[in-house]
Amino acid sequence: MAQVTLRKVSKSYDQHVQAVKAIDLDIADEEFVVLVGPSGCGKTTTLRMIAGLEEITDGEISIAGELVNDVPPRDRDIAMVFQNYALYPHMTVFDNMAFGLKLRKFPRAEIKQRVDEAARILDIGTLLARKPKALSGGQRQRVAMGRAIVRHPKVFLFDEPLSNLDAKLRVQMRTEIKKVHQAVRTTTVYVTHDQVEAMTLADRVVVMNHGVIEQVGPPQELYHNPLTRFVAGFIGSPAMNFVPCRLETVGNQLMLRLTDEIRLPVPSSRVDRYSPYKDHNVLVGIRPEHLTELKDPAKPNVVRFDAHLDVTEPMGMEIMVHFRINGTELCGRIDPSVRAEAGEILPMSADLNHMHLIDADTGRVV
Amino acid sequence: MSGAVATAEPIGRRNWLKPSIARERRWALWASYIVLVFFAIGFLAPPYFELVTALKTSQQIGSGKDPWFTAHPYFGNFIGIITNPDFQTFFLNTVKVTLIVVVLTLAMSILAAYALARMRFFGSHAFATGVFLTYLVPESLLFIPLFKVLSFLHLINSTWCLVLVWPTLSVPFCTWIMIGYFSSIPKELDEAAMIDGASHLQMLWKIFIPVALPGIIAATIFAFTVCWGDFLYPLAYLFTGKQMVLTAGIVSDLIHGDVLDWGHIMAANVVASAPPVIIYAFLMDYYIAGLTAGATKG
Numbered sequence: 001m002a003q004v005t006l007r008k009v010s011k012s013y014d015q016h017v018q019a020v021k022a023i024d025l026d027i028a029d030e031e032f033v034v035l036v037g038p039s040g041c042g043k044t045t046t047l048r049m050i051a052g053l054e055e056i057t058d059g060e061i062s063i064a065g066e067l068v069n070d071v072p073p074r075d076r077d078i079a080m081v082f083q084n085y086a087l088y089p090h091m092t093v094f095d096n097m098a099f100g101l102k103l104r105k106f107p108r109a110e111i112k113q114r115v116d117e118a119a120r121i122l123d124i125g126t127l128l129a130r131k132p133k134a135l136s137g138g139q140r141q142r143v144a145m146g147r148a149i150v151r152h153p154k155v156f157l158f159d160e161p162l163s164n165l166d167a168k169l170r171v172q173m174r175t176e177i178k179k180v181h182q183a184v185r186t187t188t189v190y191v192t193h194d195q196v197e198a199m200t201l202a203d204r205v206v207v208m209n210h211g212v213i214e215q216v217g218p219p220q221e222l223y224h225n226p227l228t229r230f231v232a233g234f235i236g237s238p239a240m241n242f243v244p245c246r247l248e249t250v251g252n253q254l255m256l257r258l259t260d261e262i263r264l265p266v267p268s269s270r271v272d273r274y275s276p277y278k279d280h281n282v283l284v285g286i287r288p289e290h291l292t293e294l295k296d297p298a299k300p301n302v303v304r305f306d307a308h309l310d311v312t313e314p315m316g317m318e319i320m321v322h323f324r325i326n327g328t329e330l331c332g333r334i335d336p337s338v339r340a341e342a343g344e345i346l347p348m349s350a351d352l353n354h355m356h357l358i359d360a361d362t363g364r365v366v
Numbered sequence: 367m368s369g370a371v372a373t374a375e376p377i378g379r380r381n382w383l384k385p386s387i388a389r390e391r392r393w394a395l396w397a398s399y400i401v402l403v404f405f406a407i408g409f410l411a412p413p414y415f416e417l418v419t420a421l422k423t424s425q426q427i428g429s430g431k432d433p434w435f436t437a438h439p440y441f442g443n444f445i446g447i448i449t450n451p452d453f454q455t456f457f458l459n460t461v462k463v464t465l466i467v468v469v470l471t472l473a474m475s476i477l478a479a480y481a482l483a484r485m486r487f488f489g490s491h492a493f494a495t496g497v498f499l500t501y502l503v504p505e506s507l508l509f510i511p512l513f514k515v516l517s518f519l520h521l522i523n524s525t526w527c528l529v530l531v532w533p534t535l536s537v538p539f540c541t542w543i544m545i546g547y548f549s550s551i552p553k554e555l556d557e558a559a560m561i562d563g564a565s566h567l568q569m570l571w572k573i574f575i576p577v578a579l580p581g582i583i584a585a586t587i588f589a590f591t592v593c594w595g596d597f598l599y600p601l602a603y604l605f606t607g608k609q610m611v612l613t614a615g616i617v618s619d620l621i622h623g624d625v626l627d628w629g630h631i632m633a634a635n636v637v638a639s640a641p642p643v644i645i646y647a648f649l650m651d652y653y654i655a656g657l658t659a660g661a662t663k664g
Binding site: 051052053073074080084089090099103147151 | 552554555557560561562563564565568576577579
């Protein structure tokens with residue numbers, strides 16, 4: 001069993017820069033957790049503190065129930081895959097993978113058996129005699145993973161391992177990493193700034209911003225029920241649209257007033273939840289897939305509007321359209337069969353059943 | 367409006383004024399060749415003159431004819447110098463002390479550079495700068511205080527005193543070279559080794575030294591050259607033939623009073639210069655091979 005537990009973990013540099021601010025996180029045995037966030041959010045620092053490569057300023061880190069605050073990396077029984085692979089350039093692939101086992105004085109036969117097993121899982125059996133300089137980026141990444149696998153560690157740590165690969169290889173290696181995890185079932189902490197990678201790989205995603213954890217949850221949970229504006233905007237590609245408006249009552253109906261001319265009715269199922277924010281400035285969050293060509297205007301809580309298209313981006317299976325409402329840039333997704341050209345006016349609909357209301361002051365989703 | 371006038375000129379006229387990549391490259395090549403040939407002649411002329419003189423008899427040298435050429439090479443000077451017991455002593459002393467100092471220098475500078483480049487501790491930057499500043503103090507200023515130190519240790523006129531003083535020339539610069547080289551090795555490499563279970567010494571021995579081999583060879587060449595060619599310290603601290611090394615020994619023991627046996631002196635210089643030349647020729651290939659292997663790329 002290798003749970004990883006972080007309790008009030010902080011990291012400060014020079015007593016002024018606080019990279020990580022008292023975070024709590026429980027990672028279950030065999031779980032694949034992805035730390036995601038923009039540059040400087042503290043995700044890599046958190047991973048390096050788990051690895052023991054950074055000392056923690058405050059708090060406690062436990063691996064498999066053992067407090068590891070002062071345990072050196074080599075005694076934490078972890079393996080790490082680095083962004084730039086960090087393969088030993090003077091050693092063959094076999095020696096790279098066997099290095100950790102040799103240092104731990106494993107018998108030769110077992111080293112060979114473990115390396116062969118990892119090479120089989122990663123399909124690098126034919127590369128064992130080569131040096132890293134004779135490998136492609138993808139092959140190097142596999143070797144780096146092999147070096148981690150052979151150790152049979154308690155925890156795998158991945159530090160943006162796919163960032164140096166081209167887009168096609170990245171997708172391929174993403175699948176490989178998932179397959180490897182399904183095969184070896186080792187607890188994994190994976191850091192990336194790519195939310196697509198996070199969504200596709202993780203059992204649970206940890207979204208970090210400014211050194212704190214904004215939200216932890218399964219990918220679909222984060223996508224559909226973000227707790228903050230940051231999570232709502234960070235998860236999903238293209239990002240969620242945010243439109244500033246004011247929550248007002250017109251007659252008996254709770255309305256979102258974008259302008260004097262544009263008012264959107266709040267779905268009846270949400271009136272109770274949103275009522276306390278009456279007469280507040282709020283943000284409406286709506287994902288691009290809920291701003292579509294006019295489909296079914298009779299559907300409840302679907303609002304029709306005309307969009308003056310600024311830019312269209314044909315993607316094959318869909319067209320992304322960019323337009324403005326009340327000065328705010330919005331993005332919608334329409335069916336590729338619909339004729340949409342920049343400069344044209346397109347009848348569109350907004351499905352408010354999927355909207356999010358965000359308190360403009362706190363940034364919390366209501 | 368001058369631009370408009372220039373572009374309006376007919377094609378083919380005054381083409382030489384217009385920029386051209388091929389023409390610029392040709393000019394750069396010519397300039398490079400001229401400068402390189404000038405320097406090559408400047409640097410190679412003295413050793414060539416030395417070799418030609420060493421291959422002449424005393425009469426030929428004394429006559430002053432054909433200073434740059436000899437039709438009938440005379441090897442008597444070389445045989446004379448190689449069989450000269452004094453010269454043999456100088457040579458063996460130089461080899462012995464140089465090898466010891468090179469080994470000591472590498473051991474000290476690799477350990478120091480690893481600590482300064484990779485082990486973060488209070489004052490490491492100041493120490494690294496201090497190491498380099500030490501190198502900037504010239505030999506001619508150091509030899510008097512060092513004389514006092516060696517006198518105190520009763521090492522004046524002992525070949526072994528050079529084992530103590532030559533590292534003051536070689537260690538700072540070699541440490542500086544190695545700090546630079548170790549710093550260029552990606553930090554993730556030692557972090558990976560640390561996670562793999564390596565101690566600092568294992569990391570140094572199994573990762574840093576093999577990866578930094580080109581840098582270590584550069585440091586070796588430097589340390590060897592500095593020791594082998596040093597003139598001032600041996601001249602200042604060694605007085606008798608048995609303790610002498612090549613540089614000071616050739617001028618102090620092969621010149622008898624005001625009799626300058628140029629043939630022997632030149633032959634001794636050629637033989638004394640041979641080891642550095644051979645080592646350069648051998649190690650430079652290795653050095654370049656190490657660089658082109660892209661050893662530090664992940």
